[in-house]
Each structure stands twice: as C-alpha cells, then as structure tokens.
Amino acid sequence: MPELPEVETVKEALKRKILNKKIMNVKIHYSKIIEYPTNDEFIKNLIGETINDIKRRGKWLMFELNNYYLLSHLRMEGKYNYKSSSDELGKHEHVEFIFDDDTSLRYQDTRKFGRMYLYKKEEAESKAPLNELGLEPWDDRLNSKYLKEIYKNKKKEIKSVLLDQSIITGIGNIYADEILFLSKVNPYKKACELKEKELNSIIENTKKVLEAAIKEGGTTIKSYTSEEGVHGRFQQSLYVHQRKDEECKICGTKITKVVIGGRGTYYCKKCQK
C-alpha cells in the first residue's frame, strides 16, 4: 500500500510528466472517489486549470492548479496512469483527466478506497483532510517533548499510535514495523509508557527508514507499484515486515507475526523486548 515514500515516488514521477498541462475535460467513472465537492462541481472547476506543481503532505498528493488544490489519497491500491486520451479505459480506471495535448492522467484503484478533494487554494489548509494531519517526520517541531505530551494519555499500543496520522503523518503499517524494530521497542508497549530515550529513537528511526525508502523508490508489496510501474527496491531492506518465520537479520530469532489493533504486525521477540 502506498505510504509516504511511495507517494513521494509517485509525486516525482508525475512531475516529470504532467507539469504545465492544461485540463480540457474530466470524466468520473466511479463517483465515490470524489469526496468533495459534488462530481459536477469537481469537473466544472477543473476544466481550464493548469497543473503548476505537485506537492505531498503525509500520504496526500497535492496538485497545485491556478485556483485550486486537488488532493488525492491513494489509500490501499491507488495509482496514476499517464496515457494517450484515446487509449481504451482500463478496468479499474475511475477518474480521467484529459489534457490539451491529447494525453490523459487516469486514476486507477482496484479496491476503490482512494479519495479526492478539490478546494480553493486559500481554504485547502484550513479544511479536512489537511488540517487534521500531524507533523511531517522532518518537521523541526517533532521531538520527544512533542510526542511525550501527546502520548501521555495514549494507553494504546505504540504500534497503533504510530499509525495515527494526526500525530506524525506518513507512517503506514510497513514502516511502523520497521521503525519499531530499529528502535528496539516492543509493538505491544503502551505509548504512554515510553521513555524519552525510546521516543528519540522512534523519531530518529522514522526519518532514517522513510529517507532510505524514498531513496529506494518505496516498497513494492503485492499489488502496489509506482506510477511508472517501477518496483520499489526497499522490499529487500525490510527487517521484519512480511518476514514471518524468517530469521531476524540481527539475532537470528524467527520473526513473529501478531495482530495489533487489527493490523498485521511483525517483530523480533528478542530484539524488541
């Protein structure tokens, strides 16, 4: 599933292809992808807009247009295909953005979980989803004091809390497992019980893991590939995620898989006591 590094990879790939293209038409084939505004307004407002820049906030792609921000979340299996506008519609392509040079960008999503918002530029930051996002991993304000203050009332397992996008944005299930492994923190540990040293370790390893994953083009698991169909190379660098019963790369103990907060969680019982 696309997490921060995968979204960053998609963003860079899209920038190489669709910057400065003008939208001539929009076709929606599955209406629920558009969360806000209505389908009709979405189409009407986008026609005539130019894609001036593409940014990222957490796992959200932000297409900067003349007057609007188009926000797109890929959720589990969303991806973008860049094709000729005359190409046949793919089976799971739900939204088409047709440009003035007869090319098109298509949003494809097998499981239809992805969502899009279209806001006027001046109001995008003050509305959901952007105003509900926590700090980016590289934000200077992300320190042990910040986490301690928020975590003090969190009695849930740290594994679940790391996935809370309103605290640190961009961490998903794969990288949460990897961050906790490198930080030598047991995923069952309650967030409110973490010591300052552990919080600092989590912060440092969050940056380290995500930076390395971005460098490697993200992680490819099962259905997810990047916008260009490129397979992320970070898969080979994973210490624990999806390595059940394989040997820990540090101590040789078999990796354990459990379910925490409904999510498959992989960890080493010896390294993460």
Place this chain on the structure above:
DNA sequence: GTGACCACCTGGCCGC
C-alpha cells in the same frame, strides 16, 4: 477524549 469495532472494496489464496 479515548478506544473498539465496523464498513468500504476487490483479488488472491486456501480448503473442500
């Protein structure tokens, strides 16, 4: 405010 649970979706996998 917090935590637990469920719905949204489809394809892949497994057992029968």
Place this chain on the structure above:
DNA sequence: TGCGGCCAGGTGGTCA
C-alpha cells in the same frame, strides 16, 4: 474445476 470463506489494510464513522 468451481465455489465459498477468509484475509489484506488506510481511513472515517459510530458507539460505549
């Protein structure tokens, strides 16, 4: 071979 059931998981909504 075909069918049914389960699982995967990011997020938002509901309820206690």
